[in-house]
Amino acid sequence: MKSLAEKIAPDAIKKLIPYQSARRIGGSGHLWLNANELESSCTYEGQQGDYHRYPDFLPDQLANAYLEYCHTHSEAIGCNAVAVRGADEAIDLLVRTFCQPGVDKIMVCPPTYAMYEFCADSIAAETIKVPLLANFQLDMAAINAQLGGVNILFLCSPNNPTGNIISQADIISLLESAKDKALVVVDEAYIEFAPQTTVVALIAQYPNLVVIRTLSKAFGLASIRCGFLLADESVMDLVTRLIAPYPVADPSAEIALAALTEQGISQMNAQTDTLITIREWFVSELKRLEIVEQIFPSSTNFVLVKFNTPTCMYQYLCSKGIVTRNQAHEPALSNCVRITIGSKESMKETLLALADMEAKKI
Ligand SMILES: Cc1ncc(COP(=O)(O)O)c(C=O)c1O
Structure with missing residues (x-):
């Protein structure tokens, strides 16, 4: 057949x-x-x-x-x-x-x-x-x-x-x-x-x-x-x-x-665990921000975040030298930005930029 x-x-x-x-x-x-x-x-x-x-x-x-x-x-x-x-x-x-x-x-x-x-x-x-x-x-x-x-x-x-x-x-x-x-x-x-x-x-x-x-x-x-x-x-x-x-x-x-190899795979697994820990910490910090409307649950190395600001957050973050991925072209994802999880330092810098924006009510 x-x-x-x-x-x-x-x-x-x-x-x-x-x-x-x-x-x-x-x-x-x-x-x-x-x-x-x-x-x-x-x-x-x-x-x-x-x-x-x-x-x-x-x-x-x-x-x-x-x-x-x-x-x-x-x-x-x-x-x-x-x-x-x-x-x-x-x-x-x-x-x-x-x-x-x-x-x-x-x-x-x-x-x-x-x-x-x-x-x-x-x-x-x-x-x-x-x-x-x-x-x-x-x-x-x-x-x-x-x-x-x-x-x-x-x-x-x-x-x-x-x-x-x-x-x-x-x-x-x-x-x-x-x-x-x-x-x-x-x-x-x-x-x-x-x-x-x-x-x-x-x-x-x-x-x-x-x-x-x-x-x-x-x-x-x-x-x-x-x-x-x-x-x-x-x-x-x-x-x-x-x-x-x-x-x-x-x-x-x-x-x-x-x-x-066995060693390569265990290295990857350890890296993945670390990344997930940073992701969860980043999400918990994002939740404190008023400009964040929604954080979609993630099983990946990125998070999709919906903002409630009139400013395009993708462009704002770009102006701070932080390049994320704009999702505004997707009808279901207006005001959403996809943020890859990097090192804890990189995520801290991103959070600082967001908190700064919130404080200044840009
Ligand atoms: C869902 C999905 N599939 C495939 C790819 C491409 O992967 P590769 O680098 O192996 O071509 C990507 C890259 O972002 C992806 O997100």
């Missing part, structure tokens, strides 16, 4: 033969003269390492290390992992693999991460928007009513920019109703801040579930551009036809592998 992935993928993708890079073709020998690389290492001042050869075409060691970190193995849960250049590349790959340009649709639930719609726009795929409810949970009735004809439903949990976790019962219910219709992609970029809420283990039961992860957030490795796509084999088969010939640069893979 045809998998859902096969059913919805455009014919052009199903016919696609992966680009036969030198590494994918492989071979054995003692002289490697097949990839137009320099045959010997060329090091520049201050640089370490040996980078004259192309990297792996699909770095298995990295994918396996990530599966291990997820406490899961491909054989055990029927789930595979592939490393990509950040979660953003995973989103783009999924849209290009499963949507025919100008024909197919995706669904998003705003306010949410803007890249889903951007990637769909880039190939002229329509985006159906079903706004979150006032409590930032899914509008299940509206989603179900419009799911027909949608190839990918993008969910984000914990969600950016609202910071909340999407109900797991709702995700399961959507996996059921979308079984023969759509892939349900759950973006877990912030999962380390609420690890117990991951849906990764559900991939074994729902081959229409795809999970996106990243090392950019809790692992603190945004600059190496490393993310992961976790999915059933039927999804992976198609995604890896389209993936770039060498998706992860060797220096990035090396750093990612170090982060995914």
Whole structure:
């Protein structure tokens, strides 16, 4: 029987033969003269390492290390992992693999991460928007009513920019109703801040579930551009036809592998605990300010704050050299600013700037 992935993928993708890079073709020998690389290492001042050869075409060691970190193995849960250049590349790959340009649709639930719609726009795929409810949970009735004809439903949990976790019962219910219709992609970029809420283990039961992860957030490795796509084999088969010939640069893979060792993971866990403590302290301090109307509960490394001032708080904070993220463009988030949690000193400075403004009644 045809998998859902096969059913919805455009014919052009199903016919696609992966680009036969030198590494994918492989071979054995003692002289490697097949990839137009320099045959010997060329090091520049201050640089370490040996980078004259192309990297792996699909770095298995990295994918396996990530599966291990997820406490899961491909054989055990029927789930595979592939490393990509950040979660953003995973989103783009999924849209290009499963949507025919100008024909197919995706669904998003705003306010949410803007890249889903951007990637769909880039190939002229329509985006159906079903706004979150006032409590930032899914509008299940509206989603179900419009799911027909949608190839990918993008969910984000914990969600950016609202910071909340999407109900797991709702995700399961959507996996059921979308079984023969759509892939349900759950973006877990912030999962380390609420690890117990991951849906990764559900991939074994729902081959229409795809999970996106990243090392950019809790692992603190945004600059190496490393993310992961976790999915059933039927999804992976198609995604890896389209993936770039060498998706992860060797220096990035090396750093990612170090982060995914037992020691790396415990360091990340300790950092995460510290960050959560600072976040909770910052929230308790914010609550004392009259200019703060609402602080939305966060399971991430940021907080969404609604102000009751006539002044644009984003601009005011910018004038003090504190750059946050304005959310005023989101209809549901007027007067809201998303503030990333930094060190205690950075959060103290932010609080001082806010208290100063309140005192001066600017
Ligand atoms: C929800 C969400 N998904 C994905 C990303 C992109 O992550 P990456 O740096 O791995 O591309 C972000 C970055 O802000 C995000 O908030």
